[in-house]
Amino acid sequence: MSEKQEVINQITAIDKGPKALKLYMEICARCGTCASVCPVYFGEPSAKYNPVLRSDLIRSIFKKHATTTGKLFGSLAGAHDYTEGEIKEWVDWFYSCTGCRRCATYCPFGIDNSVITRKGRAIIDKLGLTPETMLKVIKTSLETGNTDGASPEAFRAAVAFLEEEMKEEHGVDIKIPIDVEGAEYFYVPPSGDVLVNPEATTGLAKVFHALGMTDKWTMSSCFFDGANYGLFTGNDADMKADNKHCVDEAKKLKCKVMLMGECGHAYRIMKMMMEPGKWWGDLPFKVMNCMEFTAEQIKAGRLKFDKNMNPDPVTYHDPCNFARSCGIVEEPRDILKATCLDYREMYPNRGENWCCGGGAGLSAMDSIYEFRMNVSGKKKVEQTKATGAKYVAAACANCKRQLTQLMEFHGEKVAVGGVHDMLSRSILINGKAAVRTDYV
Amino acid sequence: MSVNTYEFIVGGIIPYLAVLTFVVGMAYRFKVWFKTPQPARMTLFPAPQGSTAKAVLAEALFFPSLFKGDKLLWCASWVFHATLVLVFVGHIRVFTGLADSIMLAVGMTPATIDKMSLTSGVAAGVILLASAILLLARRLAFARVREISGVGDFVALLLLLGILATGDMLRFGPHFNLAQTREWAWSLLSFSPVVPSNPIFLVHALLALLLVAYIPFSKVLHFGGIFFSQSALRR
Numbered sequence: 241m242s243e244k245q246e247v248i249n250q251i252t253a254i255d256k257g258p259k260a261l262k263l264y265m266e267i268c269a270r271c272g273t274c275a276s277v278c279p280v281y282f283g284e285p286s287a288k289y290n291p292v293l294r295s296d297l298i299r300s301i302f303k304k305h306a307t308t309t310g311k312l313f314g315s316l317a318g319a320h321d322y323t324e325g326e327i328k329e330w331v332d333w334f335y336s337c338t339g340c341r342r343c344a345t346y347c348p349f350g351i352d353n354s355v356i357t358r359k360g361r362a363i364i365d366k367l368g369l370t371p372e373t374m375l376k377v378i379k380t381s382l383e384t385g386n387t388d389g390a391s392p393e394a395f396r397a398a399v400a401f402l403e404e405e406m407k408e409e410h411g412v413d414i415k416i417p418i419d420v421e422g423a424e425y426f427y428v429p430p431s432g433d434v435l436v437n438p439e440a441t442t443g444l445a446k447v448f449h450a451l452g453m454t455d456k457w458t459m460s461s462c463f464f465d466g467a468n469y470g471l472f473t474g475n476d477a478d479m480k481a482d483n484k485h486c487v488d489e490a491k492k493l494k495c496k497v498m499l500m501g502e503c504g505h506a507y508r509i510m511k512m513m514m515e516p517g518k519w520w521g522d523l524p525f526k527v528m529n530c531m532e533f534t535a536e537q538i539k540a541g542r543l544k545f546d547k548n549m550n551p552d553p554v555t556y557h558d559p560c561n562f563a564r565s566c567g568i569v570e571e572p573r574d575i576l577k578a579t580c581l582d583y584r585e586m587y588p589n590r591g592e593n594w595c596c597g598g599g600a601g602l603s604a605m606d607s608i609y610e611f612r613m614n615v616s617g618k619k620k621v622e623q624t625k626a627t628g629a630k631y632v633a634a635a636c637a638n639c640k641r642q643l644t645q646l647m648e649f650h651g652e653k654v655a656v657g658g659v660h661d662m663l664s665r666s667i668l669i670n671g672k673a674a675v676r677t678d679y680v
Numbered sequence: 681m682s683v684n685t686y687e688f689i690v691g692g693i694i695p696y697l698a699v700l701t702f703v704v705g706m707a708y709r710f711k712v713w714f715k716t717p718q719p720a721r722m723t724l725f726p727a728p729q730g731s732t733a734k735a736v737l738a739e740a741l742f743f744p745s746l747f748k749g750d751k752l753l754w755c756a757s758w759v760f761h762a763t764l765v766l767v768f769v770g771h772i773r774v775f776t777g778l779a780d781s782i783m784l785a786v787g788m789t790p791a792t793i794d795k796m797s798l799t800s801g802v803a804a805g806v807i808l809l810a811s812a813i814l815l816l817a818r819r820l821a822f823a824r825v826r827e828i829s830g831v832g833d834f835v836a837l838l839l840l841l842g843i844l845a846t847g848d849m850l851r852f853g854p855h856f857n858l859a860q861t862r863e864w865a866w867s868l869l870s871f872s873p874v875v876p877s878n879p880i881f882l883v884h885a886l887l888a889l890l891l892v893a894y895i896p897f898s899k900v901l902h903f904g905g906i907f908f909s910q911s912a913l914r915r
Contacts, residue, residue: 259718260912266709267905270833271757272825273749285824292828309897316831317897344724346749348739348757349906350913352722516721567725591726592748 250363252306265302274343279595283615295356334360339600340560362474377469386431386465409674414449420458429501430637431465443660463489466506472601502635502658504561535571538578546673549666550580555629558593559636572659579666584627594619598642613649631655690886691875698889705896713908724913732915739910760811775865809844839891846884
């Protein structure tokens, strides 16, 4: 099949659903509200970043081939035919949308341009043009079970190192159980929270320790990474295959709760897509986020903190996937307020927060570094600066990478980390907080 | 084409075609929208506190999302749509006389009703025209809207402006007896059209009927579509 025919087939298939996508082809009033709330268009108000024009790449071909008016009146009705080779340009266009769903929040009709972006990326993927970085991450994850390609031995070594660190900090053994069958909670963070910024994981280990629940949780030496780039490339088969790893492992470990870590898109796939969509039938466990778990414990007064350990102003960046797609907004705040002396809101926040500029996998792409620093992340820098915070917490590995690079690029002396990181520094174990001074 | 043929086509044939196109077109759209599957959930948070239906209705009536996103557009478009509804109701009143009998029944005098109708009609006519001009100006003034504006967007707006301008001319120009339009509406129902011969009225009716027929095939589909698209997000 020719490239053109493949593109046309993919797009005319929208006529059969999903419903929302079909509606987006037909009901846009072209009012431009999406552009005025889009982080990318804010960063550079040029036509190629206008959400409507990006979505028009798909919409105009749909009109041309799947609507009567488009067939009869052509460009007068907003219809355009596909030009052979155009797909190469699509890659830049669709990989400059952060999929943050901010447009959907303000659009009077609730048009979610990220759905159209994902469709565009799916077509790009079908034609084999998905950016190298994305393909590599997916391949690694499907082969090794984690996006970093770490072996079970490497994982065990990393965990042993973390346990040593915690021993130094608190003078007691705080365990991170591995491959414990029958443990109630199966913790699935992004792999970065073990290998790169492990404080979120030590924080959670300390929570379980303080609760006397160390024997009630476990990690898996094979599947310790919830990250799933199939969501970003639009490839459903990849997304499901990657997801199945973790779900099968949870079944094997006979856990009652799959405790997702500080990773927005991983939690969204598990909680909002896999579970209600019954991808693997009825589950013997429920899906929950570690921030919900910890916030509950704090509310019940089961954890004690020394806030003085975190004296500097701290703010929270709502990751789009947590705030707009899963409704996890108060839990991280509950944790930060309980563990930090000076918690400050960023404005706007929660469901209205601006994307970090690295959403939908862009954060991992070094090929668009300049774009992420100067365009898509521009608003985030302003927003963060305005808080005066010295630490910005983000419950998302992709946000963390983007934010760290942003602060460095723009010369801001603001540290970036997770939510449980702050908890790890101030939680009292046997009445004492961690003894440590070398935090960056 | 004699004047009478023109009058007969505009007032005696097009109304049937336009309404038929609208009804069949919209019924088809609604049917397809109803049965097109949406397997994945795509809830947008904060999710509504109450029911989906309530949240969607609120969106359709008051545009709260747009209010948060673009205050200027909210003002222009909410005033525009709300007044449009009012004017629609006013036209139904003139055509049917039904509202009059209700108002008479609750004790209003014919004189008060006419005065009320006149005042609100005049106000609505002016407000509607002003807000439509504002919407057009906005479309031309801001790059982010200009660069996404196509033929269809201008067709819809210009059609509307034509309808509003001729409507206002009927209202503010030489006296036009509205009783003729009631007679026309009823005559259409009995398939023996009696068409008023006022030329401005004929242009007004023609443009309005074209718009009605245009709805199922155009961006004006956001009317109706909003219920389906908002429902997908708010459940």
